[in-house]
Amino acid sequence: xxxxTADLASADDETIREALRHSEVPALLPALAxxxxxxxxxxxHLQPNPADILDPxxxxxxxxxxxxxxxxxxxxCRLRDEGLEAAVAPTADExxxxxxxxxxxxxxxxxxELLREELALGEDLRAPSWSLADLAPDRTFRVAVIGxxxxxxxxxxxxxxxxxxxxxxxxxxxxxGTWFENTYPGCRVDVAxxxxxxxxxxxxxxxxxFSPQGVLLDYFRGIxxxxxxxxxxxxxxxxxxxxxxxxxxxxxxQLSGPDGREEALVVDAVVSAVGQLNRPNxxxxxxxxxFTGPAFHSARWDHDVELAGKRVAVIGxxxxxxxxxxxxxxQAAELTIFQRTPAWFLPTPDYHxxxxxxxxxLMREVPGYANWFRFWVFWRNVEGFLGAATVDPDWxxxxxxxxxxxxxxxxxxxxxxxxxxxxxxxxxxxxxxDYPPFAKRFIRxxxxxxxxxxxxxxxxxxxxxxxxxPDGVRTADGTVHEADxxxxxxxxxxxxxxxxxxxxxxxxxxxxxxxxxxxRAHVGITLPGFPNLFxxxxxxxxxxxxxxxxxxxxxxxxxxxxVLRYLVATGARSAEPTTEAHDAWNARIDAGxxxxxxxxxxxxxxxxxxxxxTAQNWPFSLLEYWEVTRSFDPADHLIH
Ligand SMILES: Cc1cc2nc3c(=O)[nH]c(=O)nc-3n(C[C@H](O)[C@H](O)[C@H](O)COP(=O)(O)OP(=O)(O)OC[C@H]3O[C@@H](n4cnc5c(N)ncnc54)[C@H](O)[C@@H]3O)c2cc1C
Numbered sequence: 001x002x003x004x005t006a007d008l009a010s011a012d013d014e015t016i017r018e019a020l021r022h023s024e025v026p027a028l029l030p031a032l033a034x035x036x037x038x039x040x041x042x043x044x045h046l047q048p049n050p051a052d053i054l055d056p057x058x059x060x061x062x063x064x065x066x067x068x069x070x071x072x073x074x075x076x077c078r079l080r081d082e083g084l085e086a087a088v089a090p091t092a093d094e095x096x097x098x099x100x101x102x103x104x105x106x107x108x109x110x111x112x113e114l115l116r117e118e119l120a121l122g123e124d125l126r127a128p129s130w131s132l133a134d135l136a137p138d139r140t141f142r143v144a145v146i147g148x149x150x151x152x153x154x155x156x157x158x159x160x161x162x163x164x165x166x167x168x169x170x171x172x173x174x175x176x177g178t179w180f181e182n183t184y185p186g187c188r189v190d191v192a193x194x195x196x197x198x199x200x201x202x203x204x205x206x207x208x209x210f211s212p213q214g215v216l217l218d219y220f221r222g223i224x225x226x227x228x229x230x231x232x233x234x235x236x237x238x239x240x241x242x243x244x245x246x247x248x249x250x251x252x253x254q255l256s257g258p259d260g261r262e263e264a265l266v267v268d269a270v271v272s273a274v275g276q277l278n279r280p281n282x283x284x285x286x287x288x289x290x291f292t293g294p295a296f297h298s299a300r301w302d303h304d305v306e307l308a309g310k311r312v313a314v315i316g317x318x319x320x321x322x323x324x325x326x327x328x329x330x331q332a333a334e335l336t337i338f339q340r341t342p343a344w345f346l347p348t349p350d351y352h353x354x355x356x357x358x359x360x361x362l363m364r365e366v367p368g369y370a371n372w373f374r375f376w377v378f379w380r381n382v383e384g385f386l387g388a389a390t391v392d393p394d395w396x397x398x399x400x401x402x403x404x405x406x407x408x409x410x411x412x413x414x415x416x417x418x419x420x421x422x423x424x425x426x427x428x429x430x431x432x433x434d435y436p437p438f439a440k441r442f443i444r445x446x447x448x449x450x451x452x453x454x455x456x457x458x459x460x461x462x463x464x465x466x467x468x469x470p471d472g473v474r475t476a477d478g479t480v481h482e483a484d485x486x487x488x489x490x491x492x493x494x495x496x497x498x499x500x501x502x503x504x505x506x507x508x509x510x511x512x513x514x515x516x517x518x519x520r521a522h523v524g525i526t527l528p529g530f531p532n533l534f535x536x537x538x539x540x541x542x543x544x545x546x547x548x549x550x551x552x553x554x555x556x557x558x559x560x561x562x563v564l565r566y567l568v569a570t571g572a573r574s575a576e577p578t579t580e581a582h583d584a585w586n587a588r589i590d591a592g593x594x595x596x597x598x599x600x601x602x603x604x605x606x607x608x609x610x611x612x613x614t615a616q617n618w619p620f621s622l623l624e625y626w627e628v629t630r631s632f633d634p635a636d637h638l639i640h
Contacts, residue, residue: 004357008080008365015361016076017069022358023369024056025068027376030098031368032075034121035086037094041075042101050103053384076366086367088122095119102372103379114626117199118378119371124200126554128561132163135568140165143564144253144267146239146501148229149177151536151553152273153220154198157227158557159271162564167265168229169255171238175224177275179216184301184320185327187213188352190444191548194374195381198223199554204363204370209350210444241502242270242533249531249573249640254502269532269574271560272501276537276616277492279499283315287468295486298324305485307331313473313483315465317343318606321489322443326452328487336459336481338473341440341604342433347416348444378547382622385545389438389597402436402597409437420450427453430462438545439601494616495519495609497539505530506576518611520586522577522636523628524618525556526563531574531640534560540589541625542616544598544607551622559629566632567639574640581636592619 002015020028026048033041046068048058057065078084090098092112099115100108117125132141141164145155148170160166174180189196193206196216201223207215224230236258243252253265280297282288288295296302298320312332314325317339329335355363363370392403401407414432421428427450433440443449453460463475472482493499497519503511506529514529521527524541525534536556537549563575577585593599593614598607609615618625 002358004361008076009083011080011361011365013073013077016073016080019358019361019365020069020072020076022356023069023072023362023366024373024376025060025065025072026050026056026058026102027369027373028072028362028366029068030101031366031372032072032079033098033101034090034094034372035367036075036078036084037087037090038075039094039097041071042098043071044101046071047101047104050105050379051384053380058380079367090116090121092116102376111623114623115375118375119368120199120202121368121371126158126199126558128158128162128565130162130561130565130569132568135565136571139568141269141564141568142167142267143269143271144169144239144251144265145271145273146242146253147177147273147275147278147536148172148175148224148233148235149180149273149275149278150220150550151275151556152177152271153223153227153229154550154553155271155273155536155557155560156229156232157223158561159564160229160232162561164564166232167267168233169237169239169253169265170233170235173235174221175230175233176217176220178277179213179220181278181299182213182301182320183303184298184324186323186325187320188323189216190319190351192377194370195377196548196550197374198550201226202371202374205360206355208352208354210348210352239501241504242272243502243504244506244530244533246506251532269534269564271534271536272498272538273536274498274501276494276497276542279493279496280488281491281493282488283465283490285315285465285468287474290470291468291472291486292470293484293486295488297488297490299492307485309333310484311336311482313338313481313486314489315473315486316340316489316491318489318491319441319443320491322445322449324487324489326448329452329455329458332457334457334459335455336461336473336483337453338461338465338475338481339430340462340464341435342431343440343443344413344433344437345416345420345445345449346413346442347446349446351444351446352448353446378551378622381546383546385438386596386621389545391595391597391600400434400436402600406436406438406597413437420445420447421453424450424454427460430460433603435601435603436597438597439603440598440605440607441544491606494542494606497535497615503530503533505533518609518613519615520582522582522585523559525559525629526575526577526582528577528579528582528638531576531638532567534563539615540586540593540618542607543618543622544596547622552618552625555625555629559632562630562632566634570639572639575632575634575637576640577637589619590614593617595619 002018052059145168193211238256241254251270255263280299294305308331311334313336315338388405388409401410467474472480474480519539521539524538
């Protein structure tokens with residue numbers, strides 16, 4: 001019997017062999033090659049094909065897999081029997097052949113630095129390589145970070161590492177943002193958890209492949225504690241306005257504190273980390289206030305409302321609703337779901353599964369396996385899915401797809417719906433989206449959605465909602481669907497970046513008037529006329545197909561560090577992009593989005609703003625964003 005409680009030193013051969021049967025070879029071999037400084041562990045004939053995006057083993061056949069795992073077994077036995085110390089912090093030269101193995105065909109020299117940063121084996125290469133004390137020992141530089149979610153904590157950590165004076169202002173009473181506010185049942189991450197974490201604070205022991213909200217919240221709380229960030233944060237304090245003083249180029253923040261006390265805070269730079277999905281969106285339905293029972297939004301879950309035995313109405317079937325509807329159905333006497341647009345469901349059998357014992361053992365005991373696993377997930381997702389979201393202008397196939405690959409995905413997803421709902425023709429009739437995959441956010445599913453819809457006490461309504469009545473929801477056919485409780489799963493005001501904050505820049509220009517509901521930024525981060533105002537998770541930095549927002553925030557924070565390094569090193573006060581650079585950037589973004597399913601489809605989605613423009617999404621690969629945020633080009637900026 002394998003014993004997965006044993007550590008590597010005491011594990012028997014059977015335990016090692018059984019664990020290896022569950023390994024993903026494209027992560028296993030480079031991890032061991034790095035640990036033993038032995039490039040022969042990544043032979044060319046066992047190279048995965050990263051384009052085979054659906055296969056976690058990159059298309060290796062059973063014979064190749066068996067050979068690879070035998071190699072891995074021998075290597076692990078060497079580590080165990082010879083009592084070798086695994087190497088840490090491999091050099092670029094050591095990593096080059098390993099990257100060549102994982103990322104067959106990629107320009108390895110170009111990305112070896114990215115690999116080192118993402119692996120973060122034994123060193124945190126994204127830490128700022130400069131400090132205020134070194135570059136300008138007599139200067140003080142104060143930065144205010146607005147928000148202590150994933151992005152704000154990261155910015156605070158990095159900028160303090162550079163020796164800046166950092167203050168964080170957070171309207172909530174704790175850190176975590178999204179993972180603090182969304183406490184609805186079923187809330188969990190839908191990106192592989194190993195990849196949804198900071199590169200410098202990787203965890204090998206995530207309990208689930210896609211961990212629930214409480215685990216994510218604990219992770220961010222742990223970061224705040226371990227890095228001593230709480231001392232920088234003013235909790236329970238909302239920033240209501242930020243305004244530039246033209247002569248001094250200083251920013252003044254208006255704060256509204258816990259007791260309602262107003263206060264002004266003056267700083268040299270502002271980092272907005274207020275999130276894209278932080279302000280709940282209540283639908284514009286007449287009569288909302290007339291409902292006599294309890295009603296709440298998913299991000300403001302009212303845990304005092306007892307759902308057991310109640311008739312519950314849920315409005316919306318987006319990403320949050322799809323997570324909380326199954327557990328609510330378990331409790332409610334009757335559940336009526338109001339669906340405007342069906343979602344595409346992405347089959348994910350392990351979506352609710354705990355990490356198995358053998359995999360947990362690999363993550364824990366094989367040196368670097370968790371890091372390489374994370375990198376392998378990243379690499380497979382980098383370009384892989386983007387191709388399937390790409391518009392072929394000559395596409396003459398099904399109008400509900402935008403190109404050949406997109407059609408392949410569509411057919412696969414329709415098949416999945418057939419498998420799940422084929423025995424319920426009335427449900428199937430309302431389940432197949434008439435828009436292309438990738439035009440709205442996918443919803444991961446392990447079969448729970450169909451099981452929920454098929455319950456006798458669950459009713460799916462697709463008629464248009466006309467009004468909310470005191471006792472329920474009235475649809476266009478005149479039916480009042482009676483309910484005791486209404487839950488709004490209607491998403492967030494994703495297009496209303498930085499609202500409801502007032503933001504005033506150079507010459508008294510109001511940012512929201514400038515944007516007119518159509519937010520744009522240079523590199524998603526900076527704005528002409530708003531020197532030293534930096535946005536995290538800003539316009540066009542959301543990723544649809546291929547990644548985690550954490551990766552993006554790390555790139556953005558690095559870029560901000562580069563701007564500030566330049567200012568400090570040159571004695572300048574502030575920087576803003578030129579209008580030309582900003583406009584050229586946005587023209588490129590718009591052209592990129594026009595080539596993606598989400599940019600051309602007219603289906604209602606939070607990916608587009610009121611003008612119809614995609615102001616949320618990043619249209620290119622993850623690698624491109626890393627590249628453009630590597631360095632700051634003063635030639636594209638006005639330096640003050
Ligand atoms: C339910 C849900 C599930 C998600 N799942 C995923 C996922 O699986 N993978 C993924 O990559 N992304 C996911 N996201 C996106 C998620 O928002 C980001 O991954 C990430 O949490 C964003 O972090 P953030 O710090 O930028 O923003 P947030 O987490 O939204 O934090 C913003 C913070 O700013 C504070 N704040 C806002 N305005 C002010 C103000 N004026 N004054 C003071 N404080 C202010 C807020 O209180 C909050 O703490 C999900 C989002 C939601 C809502």
